Amino acid sequence: MSSAIDQLICNHCQTVFPLNDLRWKCTCGSYLDIQFKATMDPEIIQKQSHSLWRYHQAIPVTKSENIITFGEGMTPLIEIQIQQKSVFLKLDFLFPTGSFKDRGASVLISKAKELGIEEVIEDSSGNAGAAIAAYGARAGIRCHIYSPENTSPAKLAQINAYGAQLYQIAGDRENASRAALEKTNNIYYASHVMNPFFMQGTKTFAFEICEQLGWKSPDMVFLPVGNGTLLLGAHIGFKDLIQNDIIKKMPRIIAVQSKNCAPLYHLMHPEISPIKNSGNSIAEGIVIRHPRRGKQIIEAIIDSHGEIIIVSESEIKRTMTNLSKRGFYVEPSSAVAVAGITQYLPKINKSSIVISTLTGHGLKTNK
Amino acid sequence: MSSAIDQLICNHCQTVFPLNDLRWKCTCGSYLDIQFKATMDPEIIQKQSHSLWRYHQAIPVTKSENIITFGEGMTPLIEIQIQQKSVFLKLDFLFPTGSFKDRGASVLISKAKELGIEEVIEDSSGNAGAAIAAYGARAGIRCHIYSPENTSPAKLAQINAYGAQLYQIAGDRENASRAALEKTNNIYYASHVMNPFFMQGTKTFAFEICEQLGWKSPDMVFLPVGNGTLLLGAHIGFKDLIQNDIIKKMPRIIAVQSKNCAPLYHLMHPEISPIKNSGNSIAEGIVIRHPRRGKQIIEAIIDSHGEIIIVSESEIKRTMTNLSKRGFYVEPSSAVAVAGITQYLPKINKSSIVISTLTGHGLKTNK
Numbered sequence: 001m002s003s004a005i006d007q008l009i010c011n012h013c014q015t016v017f018p019l020n021d022l023r024w025k026c027t028c029g030s031y032l033d034i035q036f037k038a039t040m041d042p043e044i045i046q047k048q049s050h051s052l053w054r055y056h057q058a059i060p061v062t063k064s065e066n067i068i069t070f071g072e073g074m075t076p077l078i079e080i081q082i083q084q085k086s087v088f089l090k091l092d093f094l095f096p097t098g099s100f101k102d103r104g105a106s107v108l109i110s111k112a113k114e115l116g117i118e119e120v121i122e123d124s125s126g127n128a129g130a131a132i133a134a135y136g137a138r139a140g141i142r143c144h145i146y147s148p149e150n151t152s153p154a155k156l157a158q159i160n161a162y163g164a165q166l167y168q169i170a171g172d173r174e175n176a177s178r179a180a181l182e183k184t185n186n187i188y189y190a191s192h193v194m195n196p197f198f199m200q201g202t203k204t205f206a207f208e209i210c211e212q213l214g215w216k217s218p219d220m221v222f223l224p225v226g227n228g229t230l231l232l233g234a235h236i237g238f239k240d241l242i243q244n245d246i247i248k249k250m251p252r253i254i255a256v257q258s259k260n261c262a263p264l265y266h267l268m269h270p271e272i273s274p275i276k277n278s279g280n281s282i283a284e285g286i287v288i289r290h291p292r293r294g295k296q297i298i299e300a301i302i303d304s305h306g307e308i309i310i311v312s313e314s315e316i317k318r319t320m321t322n323l324s325k326r327g328f329y330v331e332p333s334s335a336v337a338v339a340g341i342t343q344y345l346p347k348i349n350k351s352s353i354v355i356s357t358l359t360g361h362g363l364k365t366n367k
Numbered sequence: 368m369s370s371a372i373d374q375l376i377c378n379h380c381q382t383v384f385p386l387n388d389l390r391w392k393c394t395c396g397s398y399l400d401i402q403f404k405a406t407m408d409p410e411i412i413q414k415q416s417h418s419l420w421r422y423h424q425a426i427p428v429t430k431s432e433n434i435i436t437f438g439e440g441m442t443p444l445i446e447i448q449i450q451q452k453s454v455f456l457k458l459d460f461l462f463p464t465g466s467f468k469d470r471g472a473s474v475l476i477s478k479a480k481e482l483g484i485e486e487v488i489e490d491s492s493g494n495a496g497a498a499i500a501a502y503g504a505r506a507g508i509r510c511h512i513y514s515p516e517n518t519s520p521a522k523l524a525q526i527n528a529y530g531a532q533l534y535q536i537a538g539d540r541e542n543a544s545r546a547a548l549e550k551t552n553n554i555y556y557a558s559h560v561m562n563p564f565f566m567q568g569t570k571t572f573a574f575e576i577c578e579q580l581g582w583k584s585p586d587m588v589f590l591p592v593g594n595g596t597l598l599l600g601a602h603i604g605f606k607d608l609i610q611n612d613i614i615k616k617m618p619r620i621i622a623v624q625s626k627n628c629a630p631l632y633h634l635m636h637p638e639i640s641p642i643k644n645s646g647n648s649i650a651e652g653i654v655i656r657h658p659r660r661g662k663q664i665i666e667a668i669i670d671s672h673g674e675i676i677i678v679s680e681s682e683i684k685r686t687m688t689n690l691s692k693r694g695f696y697v698e699p700s701s702a703v704a705v706a707g708i709t710q711y712l713p714k715i716n717k718s719s720i721v722i723s724t725l726t727g728h729g730l731k732t733n734k
Contacts, residue, residue: 050417050441070458070694071445074417076438091437094461097696098730138694154521154730161691161729324528327437327505329464362528363465363521363730 006060008032008196011296019060020115024189024196031293034196036060038240040207042215050074052103052204058240059107060200066114068139069106070096073204077212077355080326082338083345088218089338090209090357093330097130097158098361099285100205100230104192105131107201112190113139120190123147123180125173126155127285127360128192128229133164136190144187146180148173152284154364173288193227193292202233203240209355210241217247219352222344224336224359225255225264225308226286228297235300251355253306255297256340258316261287265308268298283316285333285360311339329362373427375399375563378663386427387482391556391563398660401563403427405607407574409582417441419470419571425607426474427567433481435506436473437463440571444579444722447693449709452717455585456705457576457724460697464497464525465728466652467572467597471559472498474568479557480506487557490514490547492540492651493522494727495559495596500531503557511554513547515540519651521731540655560594560659569600570607576722577608584614586719589711591703591726592622592631592675593653595664602667618722620673622664623707625683628654632675635665650683652700652727678706696729 008017012030017023025031038058048054052073061067076091092100109132112120122132123146136143143164147156148171159166169176180189192198210217217238223231231253241247257265258281266274281287291297301308311319319342320335337356341348348354375384379397384390392398405425415421419440428434443458459467476499479487489499490513503510510531514523515538526533536543547556559565577584584605590598598620608614624632625648633641648654658664668675678686686709687702704723708715715721 051443071443076418078438091463094463096458096461096694098728134694134696136694137692157732158696158729161696162694163692325504325530327463327501327503327529329501329525329528361465361728361730362525363728365524 006036009035022115022117022188024184024191024194031194032196034060034200036200038244040240040244040246042211042246045211052106052201052208055204055207058207060197061107061110061114063114066110068110068113068135070138072096072102072106074208077209082341085345085348085350085354087341087354087356089328090205090355092205093334093358093361097127097134098364099127099131100202100357100359101128101131101192102135103204104128104198104201104229104233105135108132108190108195108197109135109139109141111197112141112188117141117188119187120144121146121180121183121187122190122192123176124192125284125287126151127364129164130155130158130162132190132192133159133162136164137162144183146176148176152364174290192229198229199233199236202230203237205230205357206234206237206241210247213353215246217241217249218251218355220252220254220348220354222254222256222337222340222354222356224283224286224333225257225297226288227291228293230357230359231255231297232293232300235304250304253301253304254340254344255301255306255308256337257308257310258283258286258336259310259312261289262310263289263291264294264297265310267294268308281316282313282332283336285331286336309340309344311336311343315339315343323358324362328358330358331360331362331365334358334360373403376402389482389484389555391551391558391561398561399563401427401567403567405611407607407611407613409578409613412578419473419568419575422571422574425574427564428474428477428481430481433477435477435480435502437505439463439469439473441575444576449705450712452712452715452721454708454721454723456695457572457722459572460701460725460728464494464501465731466494466498467569467724467726468495468498468559469502470571471495471565471568471596471600472502475499475557475562475564476502476506476508478564479508479555484508484555486554487511488513488547488550488554489557489559490543491559492654493518494652494731496531497522497525497529499557499559500526500529503531504529511550513543515543519731541657559596565596566600566603569597570604572597572724573601573604573608577614580720582613584608584616585618585722587619587621587715587721589621589623589704589707589721589723591650591653591700592624592664593655594658595660597724597726598622598664599660599667602671617671620668620671621707621711622668622673622675623704624675624677625650625653625703626677626679628656629677630656631658631661631664632677634661635668635675648683649680649699650703652698653703676707676711678703678710682706682710690725691729695725697725698727698729698732701725701727
């Protein structure tokens with residue numbers, strides 16, 4: 001990794017802070033991003049271990065001894081047919097904790113170790129909490145995880161098993177965030193949404209796809225979006241690849257939301273009146289009514305010449321059933337992006353390289 | 368793959384049958400093994416895809432187009448310390464269905480496709496059933512899965528999701544086997560125990576370990592044993608590596624059983640009277656009272672100069688808790704072998720390369 005310009009920068013007032021500062025938000029209250037020159041050389045990369053840490057030179061964790069890893073990443077990229085159109089699925093449910101959130105947790109907890117942090121707080125609807133708890137356990141960092149009371153029992157049992165302190169908060173996802181925020185004055189906030197090091201992990205999704213395609217960019221990437229931690233990471237990753245002259249163009253990012261909870265879709269389409277509905281979805285991982293990086297997500301989508309689409313509960317359920325009957329057993333949030341592809345198919349060029357991702361294991365589903 | 372001597376051979380009367388015969392047992396009633404010359408060349412292997420199918424030349428599936436895969440295998444091999452002794456854990460819970468059984472299912476279902484089979488039967492306490500169902504789903508092969516009625520709900524839901532026909536059989540694991548056997552006259556028996564192609568998949572466990580160690584053999588391999596499908600596969604795999612002159616010696620295989628259900632231990636130690644107990648264990652995956660390949664398992668252990676040890680329920684529980692507090696969230700059967708290492712530690716040379724495996728994901732545990 002290079003140094004020179006490495007720093008934290010406020011997304012609102014552009015104030016900068018050293019990269020190793022222990023803060024997760026600006027003095028103005030807004031969130032921080034990372035300015036960091038990622039170095040990538042395919043010849044060096046191909047000689048590295050078969051995990052996401054093969055891209056260590058592109059990740060702002062300085063010393064190898066601080067890396068907290070289970071050998072995760074480089075998940076399979078599998079070609080399937082959706083109505084005669086070839087599509088690649090990235091099997092990101094094959095992470096140690098059963099979801100793609102391990103990408104972010106591995107990098108964020110490694111950075112926390114590098115910063116000498118011994119205790120962290122996180123709030124999550126389940127998957128990110130499990131990921132932070134697992135990597136915290138491996139690092140010997142104490143974790144406090146705040147989850148809404150309606151979180152899947154399987155996810156709560158998992159967070160508990162890792163030895164994290166679990167707090168079940170009455171009310172919705174936002175209440176859990178508020179409860180966690182109250183404690184962040186004294187304890188480092190390992191938030192998968194607010195802490196920018198998390199996206200320095202999820203960006204490896206873009207690296208792996210391009211490497212697995214033979215260092216080529218796909219044309220379109222369909223992603224499920226709630227808080228946008230994967231989308232923002234992928235956008236950073238594709239930018240890193242372009243800056244290193246490895247790919248030529250940014251793929252179009254098509255964000256997919258549940259029709260029942262689609263704040264980003266309505267932010268991008270103010271002309272469309274939101275339909276009154278329950279606000280809930282079986283895709284529990286992306287039910288986020290007020291995505292804290294919402295504006296940034298929209299900017300990333302526009303930058304990629306992408307768009308946001310919405311899918312109904314019945315489209316999500318049908319897709320999930322179809323996927324499992326083809327051997328891909330995933331949780332409902334994972335079916336969202338594939339449902340999006342199916343809906344968008346008439347607008348997709350036959351020769352386009354199209355990617356989607358299966359983000360969480362079916363074994364995580366509420367029983 | 369080579370041909371010449373490729374054939375099925377009866378383990379009892381040595382009658383031989385063509386490798387592509389549709390039978391799974393000998394006319395004498397005993398089970399079959401495979402005589403097959405596995406070809407392995409590290410230089411070729413390292414250029415292949417990063418899945419267990421990189422060893423295709425060593426697997427008796429002829430045509431690449433018959434391979435049924437999710438890109439599985441090459442699971443991480445992670446070094447941890449157990450009381451200051453370095454031990455490698457093979458993370459075999461990171462398979463598409465959440466257990467190592469995918470190794471066998473991928474090869475067995477690929478072979479079934481090659482044989483033109485459209486429908487299969489399997490009986491299982493859960494994990495092998497899920498694996499056969501998933502690969503069957505991907506192959507378009509109809510699956511009938513027989514499971515004991517006390518199988519974990521998470522595993523039953525998973526088998527159902529893949530679209531397999533599930534039969535819950537009253538009574539124990541053996542009853543489920545008997546119910547399945549009754550149907551095998553008309554439908555191909557894709558048994559992970561009886562069908563020898565399954566072990567041609569689990570043998571890739573040995574290949575991966577040796578490759579990940581730099582084409583070196585470990586000194587000791589600790590494995591949980593119920594029906595022995597992993598142990599028998601690993602033994603075949605190490606033999607293949609020796610025959611190809613890639614490793615020099617067979618590692619000692621230390622089989623670990625639950626004290627509550629240890630028929631193999633008592634077969635090997637007739638001088639020790641079995642303790643009266645429930646016969647049940649939280650390690651449900653290895654509660655097999657009459658392992659159908661029992662004699663063969665003992666022979667493999669003796670051939671490796673290994674042995675069988677037993678661990679108590681409290682050792683299993685303590686180890687499972689310790690593992691999850693270090694970030695490894697696995698089902699109880701997975702903790703058995705690591706508990707075995709802990710018990711055996713005083714007899715292990717400090718410089719020995721010791722391997723164990725985590726066979727099933729914690730998300731599979733009965734809730």
